[in-house]
Amino acid sequence: MLIDCDLLSNEAKVWVYPSSRKFYPQEIEGIKKELEDFTTEWKLEDENFKASYKLIYNRFIVFYAAEDVELKNEDIDKQVAFILGLQEKYSVELLDKMNVCFKQGEFVQYKDLKDFKKMLKQKSVSPKTIVFDNLIQTKGELESHWEVPITESWYNRFL
Structure with a gap:
């Protein structure tokens, strides 16, 4: 069941998927609709399943699931398959764990870990x-x- 993430406890499980770029304004409503549809259908067969999502900074996709639900490998596989579909549809990278997201002023930047290490050495961050x-x-x-x-x-x- 899709619920407001504010209604979930602090122990609720989360998954964060950073996008390699900020989503464009014309993409936001479509992405939110897809996130809502996926979260609603994710474990529809389990009437006790409570989940939510958020799109933060128009760049991070966050899924929430109540801490008291059992998630099986196939449930996580469904989530990853959905994210892979978003990657393809919007031409973004969402599963690359060898990157760093950081703030520069009010902007969120996305860099490969190697490039981020260079930025640290050069004192760019x-x-x-x-x-x-x-x-x-x-x-x-x-x-x-x-x-x-x-x-x-x-x-x-790396400091």
Whole structure:
């Protein structure tokens, strides 16, 4: 069942998919409709299943699932297949884990990890630069540890 993500506990499971580019304004409504349709149909057979989604900064797709539901491999496979379909349809990368999303002023940037390391060496980004930890696993972590300075993230090993 699709519910408002605010109604889920901080222990709710989350999956974050960063886009290699910001979605264009003309794409947003279509993407939101597709996200809503997928989330509504995701585990329709399980009447106790509660899930939600968010599109953050017009760049990050976040799925939520209540912590008390059992998710099987095929449920995650459905999610990944859906994301693969979005990648193809919108010509974006959503599954590449070897990238870094970070803020430069008010803008969210997306760089390959190798390029980000070079930026650190060249001091194009500082230890205070805000990065997105897309490996977080719960709603609580999303709210408190998703956007953090490099020094408070796993990227700090590159400093």
